[in-house]
Amino acid sequence: MGFSASIGMRCFHFEDLRTLLAKAAPARSGDALAGVAAESELERVAARMALADLPLRHFLEEAVIPYEADEITRLIVDSHDATAFAVISSLTVGEFREYLLADETDAAPLQRLAAGITPEMAAAVSKLMRNQDLILVAAKCNVVTRFRNTLGLPGHLAVRLQPNHPTDDPKGVAASMLDGLLYGCGDAVIGINPAGDNLPSIISLLRLIDDFLVRYEVPTQSCVLTHVTNTLRAIECGAPVDLVFQSIGGSEQTNRSFGIDLALLAEARAAAQSLGRGTLGDNLMYFETGQGSALSANAHGGVDQQTLEARAYAVARAFSPLLVNTVVGFIGPEYLYDGKQIIRAGLEDHFCGKLLGLPMGCDVCYTNHAEADQDDMDSLLTLLGVAGVNFIMGVPGADDVMLNYQRTSFHDAAYLRRVLGKRCAPEFERWLIDSGIADSTGRLLPPDARQALLQLAASL
Amino acid sequence: MTSNEDQDGAIARGARDDPWTRLRRFTPARIALGRAGGSLPTRALLEFGAAHAGARDAVHHPLDAGPLLEGLAARGLGQLSVASAAGDRPTYLCRPDLGRRLDQDSSASLEAWRAASDGDPPDLVLVLADGLSALAIERHALPLIDALLPVLGDLRLGPVVVARQARVALGDEVGALLAARQVVVLIGERPGLSSPDSLGLYLTHAPRPGRTDAERNCISNVRPEGLAYVDAARRLAFLIRGARELGVSGIALKDDSATLPVGQVGSDGDPAKPAD
Numbered sequence: 001m002g003f004s005a006s007i008g009m010r011c012f013h014f015e016d017l018r019t020l021l022a023k024a025a026p027a028r029s030g031d032a033l034a035g036v037a038a039e040s041e042l043e044r045v046a047a048r049m050a051l052a053d054l055p056l057r058h059f060l061e062e063a064v065i066p067y068e069a070d071e072i073t074r075l076i077v078d079s080h081d082a083t084a085f086a087v088i089s090s091l092t093v094g095e096f097r098e099y100l101l102a103d104e105t106d107a108a109p110l111q112r113l114a115a116g117i118t119p120e121m122a123a124a125v126s127k128l129m130r131n132q133d134l135i136l137v138a139a140k141c142n143v144v145t146r147f148r149n150t151l152g153l154p155g156h157l158a159v160r161l162q163p164n165h166p167t168d169d170p171k172g173v174a175a176s177m178l179d180g181l182l183y184g185c186g187d188a189v190i191g192i193n194p195a196g197d198n199l200p201s202i203i204s205l206l207r208l209i210d211d212f213l214v215r216y217e218v219p220t221q222s223c224v225l226t227h228v229t230n231t232l233r234a235i236e237c238g239a240p241v242d243l244v245f246q247s248i249g250g251s252e253q254t255n256r257s258f259g260i261d262l263a264l265l266a267e268a269r270a271a272a273q274s275l276g277r278g279t280l281g282d283n284l285m286y287f288e289t290g291q292g293s294a295l296s297a298n299a300h301g302g303v304d305q306q307t308l309e310a311r312a313y314a315v316a317r318a319f320s321p322l323l324v325n326t327v328v329g330f331i332g333p334e335y336l337y338d339g340k341q342i343i344r345a346g347l348e349d350h351f352c353g354k355l356l357g358l359p360m361g362c363d364v365c366y367t368n369h370a371e372a373d374q375d376d377m378d379s380l381l382t383l384l385g386v387a388g389v390n391f392i393m394g395v396p397g398a399d400d401v402m403l404n405y406q407r408t409s410f411h412d413a414a415y416l417r418r419v420l421g422k423r424c425a426p427e428f429e430r431w432l433i434d435s436g437i438a439d440s441t442g443r444l445l446p447p448d449a450r451q452a453l454l455q456l457a458a459s460l
Numbered sequence: 461m462t463s464n465e466d467q468d469g470a471i472a473r474g475a476r477d478d479p480w481t482r483l484r485r486f487t488p489a490r491i492a493l494g495r496a497g498g499s500l501p502t503r504a505l506l507e508f509g510a511a512h513a514g515a516r517d518a519v520h521h522p523l524d525a526g527p528l529l530e531g532l533a534a535r536g537l538g539q540l541s542v543a544s545a546a547g548d549r550p551t552y553l554c555r556p557d558l559g560r561r562l563d564q565d566s567s568a569s570l571e572a573w574r575a576a577s578d579g580d581p582p583d584l585v586l587v588l589a590d591g592l593s594a595l596a597i598e599r600h601a602l603p604l605i606d607a608l609l610p611v612l613g614d615l616r617l618g619p620v621v622v623a624r625q626a627r628v629a630l631g632d633e634v635g636a637l638l639a640a641r642q643v644v645v646l647i648g649e650r651p652g653l654s655s656p657d658s659l660g661l662y663l664t665h666a667p668r669p670g671r672t673d674a675e676r677n678c679i680s681n682v683r684p685e686g687l688a689y690v691d692a693a694r695r696l697a698f699l700i701r702g703a704r705e706l707g708v709s710g711i712a713l714k715d716d717s718a719t720l721p722v723g724q725v726g727s728d729g730d731p732a733k734p735a736d
Contacts, residue, residue: 029554165487172487178480179491183498332650333553368515368651369553369592374508397490397500397508404652406512409490414498444498447479457480 005049012046018064020054021120022304023047024127026344030292030305030335037304048128052094056085059121064303064311070252071262076118076314084116093124100125100137100355107142114357119250119310122352126306131344134351135387141354143390145322146281147221147242149187149427151390152359157422158391159413160325160361161186164402168195170208171460176396177212178457182447183410184417184438187428188323188361188391189243189286191223193402202226203239210240216435216452219427221278221322223286228260228268235271242277243286243322244268250289250311253299262318269319280427283322283359289313290327291345292335305335306345310352317358323391324358326350328380329366330405339376342366346380350387361391365400365407374398374406381408385416392416417442475501488654508653515651520549523594525622531602535609538619540573542566542634546625559627561669562634570637573619581639582618584700586646589626593648595657600683601646604659607693612700628662628676635667642700642709643667649680658683661692663699665709675710677703 002015014020022036024047031037038044060080063073087109088096099105126134144152151158163176173192180186190209194202202224209222221242224231228246235241246265249255255262265285272284289312291305300308309326316324326349329342336342346362353360364380366372381392398409416422423429423442432438436451447454478492493504500508525541532539545561546552552559562570574581588601605620621634628645635643642665649658659682664671677699682692703709 033555033557163489165489169486172489175483175486176489176491178483179478179489182478182480183495334556337554368512368653369519373512395489396487397493397504399490399508399511399653401488401490401652401654404650404655406653409500411493411495411498411500414495418498444495446476449479454479457483460483460486 003050003054005046005053007042007046007049010042010046012043012050014047014050017058017062017120018303018307020047020051021064021124021127021307022302024051024124025304025306026127028291028305028335028341028345029333029337030295033334034295034300034305036300036302051124052092052128054093054124056088056091056093056096056121059118059124064120064307065251065301072250072252072255072311072314075262075318076120076311079318080118081115084113086116087113088116093121094128096121096125097128097133101133106140110141110355111357114355117355119314119352119356120307122313122355123307123310126348126351129351131347131383134347135383138351138354138387141388143354143357143359145283145359147278147283147322148280149219149425150280151188151322151425153426154388155421155423156425157385157389157413157417157420158188158361158425158428159185159394159410160188160323160391161190162192162393162395162400162407163190164193164395164400166195166402168192168201168205170204173205173208174212174460177209178453178460179396180394180410181218182437182453183394183414184424184432184442184444185394185410185413186218186220187425189221189223191225191243191245191286193225195402197226197230199230199233199237202230203234203237206234206239206241217431219431225286225288228264232268232271235275240277241272241275243284244272245286245288247288247293248312248315249293249297249299250308250315251294251299251301251303253301254294254297254308255315257297257299262315265315265319283320285316285319285321286323286325287316287321288325288327288363289316289349290330291349292331295335296331306348309349310356313353313356313358316353317356321359323361324353325361325363325391325393326353327363327365329370329372330363332367333370336370338371339366339373339379342370342372342376343380343383347383347387350384350389354388359390362389363393363407365393365405367405377406377408381412381416382419385420385422414444511653514656515653518593518595518648518651518656521594523590523622523624524598525624528588528598528601528622532620535605537617539622540569540619541622542570543624544626544630549625552625556627559625560629562630567633567637570634574638580616581641583615583641584612585618585621585635585638585640585643587621587623587626587631587634587643589623589628589630589645589647591626591628591647591660592650593657596648596659596683597646599657600659600689603689604646604661604682604693607689608696611693611697613697615700629671631662631664632667632669632671635664636669640667641665642703644696644700655681655683655686658686661696663696663703663709665703665707675708677709677713
């Protein structure tokens with residue numbers, strides 16, 4: 001068994017589906033580190049040729065991680081929608097790419113198709129696509145979600161306001177929160193990465209943001225990004241939990257290394273839903289992912305990091321999340337070496353997530369030991385804006401002083417909204433206008449001392 | 461009023477200050493930077509550039525071992541130099557597995573040292589590893605050792621090992637070859653924008669290849685602007701004694717020496733590895 005393709009006189013053989021997918025992947029350091037990458041550029045293209053000829057039906061017959069051994073595989077297989085799949089069931093991967101690019105394939109058919117696409121199919125077709133293909137198809141997908149506002153509408157771009165502080169100091173958090181709101185950010189969520197896992201301090205952060213949102217009637221949601229078990233305990237303690245956060249991966253073993261499984265996620269979602277805190281909808285899960293997490297946990301099982309990332313989206317879509325965020329450059333150069341690899345991975349993740357029906361955002365970020373800089377981040381940010389990304393991150397000055405790496409800033413959000421004519425979530429935009437922060441076109445107004453937030457800033 | 465001017469004329473220079481600069485006292489975050497349109501003012505742009513340049517230079521700065529070895533000799537400490545199997549910085553950055561193993565010459569020289577030394581094996585070996593910031597070792601290793609030696613008690617100290625292109629787990633192989641009861645790796649941490657030279661300390665009891673991060677204790681952010689040398693040395697000495705008594709290091713060993721938290725290990729000199 002296996003797959004093969006010839007280029008000129010050379011014939012290349014690939015023994016199984018996971019090998020074929022891995023060898024077809026664009027070059028990246030994490031796959032080389034895992035020992036699954038193509039050994040030459042020619043082998044990479046040969047793998048793509050073999051993959052292009054593979055019928056999509058084959059993906060329903062061969063799993064990259066065995067069904068018996070992995071609950072994510074079981075989730076993917078058992079939840080596959082054969083009726084939705086029927087439209088594309090006769091296509092090869094290469095023809096699937098062309099189907100996605102066709103003018104007739106617009107938002108409505110893509111939405112109907114989502115449940116018929118497995119993560120491995122999405123990963124496979126992405127490996128045949130150039131960056132512009134990834135952008136074009138993602139831009140056709142609309143994924144709208146709601147909790148206290150409406151996210152993902154065409155022409156809109158939301159921002160997670162991230163007021164991290166090295167010691168979770170309440171005034172320090174409030175200072176960054178005010179800074180972001182005065183820059184028109186925070187419609188996706190006001191979400192803090194806490195410095196510690198201490199329950200009382202997590203609960204006090206939740207109360208801090210909630211009190212603020214209630215007092216100033218801000219139509220957005222809050223989140224403290226701690227382990228799902230801590231959020232469950234916070235709910236038990238009566239804390240005001242809007243969203244349930246969790247990092248997830250694409251194999252059962254990866255998730256076990258995160259201390260979670262599907263049952264635990266379901267329990268946490270049910271607990272948060274029982275609070276009934278959403279006013280417009282009940283999408284309340286917030287997931288973060290990122291290529292390389294499985295390898296980092298020694299749980300890749302010979303599967304390439306992008307296919308594993310797409311499998312994490314199968315986990316996400318089982319829980320109708322409000323936000324899914326791929327944290328694209330966060331681990332370091334051993335997974336994505338430079339700006340080129342980070343940009344490619346960000347576009348792949350956004351495309352695969354959107355194709356699978358997820359409200360994708362991207363944490364456009366890099367560490368100081370990666371071969372990347374602000375110019376690379378500007379490129380990815382702009383490309384994702386064109387691709388219709390639902391939300392991006394906003395930290396003051398692009399400098400995450402808690403986690404020690406660079407993410408996008410409030411200024412970056414202002415740039416992207418300006419250059420692409422993107423709007424905030426409509427309910428949030430109304431609040432910005434009423435608060436005197438932005439005008440009716442979404443532009444930031446000169447600060448006015450009578451603004452309630454500026455008065456708060458003066459009294460903190 | 462022209463289109464390039466508002467009531468207070470603040471726009472004459474293009475950029476506009478944010479009237480909440482007083483909030484900066486509450487956080488090291490880069491808030492109230494002002495804006496030109498919605499974009500960064502030039503000064504803030506260049507300040508960020510300088511911080512990133514400092515961090516980048518730190519990552520690629522090669523360890524200057526000369527002054528370090530002289531300093532160790534001046535303190536009467538034995539010394540050995542080793543290198544990992546990651547031959548250069550690009551390899552080191554891409555291949556953490558190679559940074560955790562000694563190259564052949566280095567393992568041979570450690571074996572030779574052990575064969576030549578008569579007497580009992582060392583209680584403790586210190587490894588000075590460049591990690592992701594050789595600046596951290598160049599600036600902080602000797603002051604930290606000066607603070608540590610007086611509080612170590614009567615431990616038998618092995619040669620100090622200076623290691624290039626090294627990850628934390630390289631200490632396991634070094635410790636095993638020298639038959640050390642414990643190894644402490646002093647290593648340059650991943651530089652942040654405001655911390656290009658932060659030193660991390662990793663204690664492993666009964667070091668041998670295959671030890672996991674859960675079997676180490678970590679003290680992070682050692683530098684004058686972070687955790688002071690004397691405080692770091694006191695906590696390290698506490699952990700060294702605790703691990704000797706308990707017979708293990710890592711999760712089972714709690715630091716009760718101070719109210720400040722001692723981290724468990726994230727990965728490879730990178731305790732700041734994010735949870736998300």
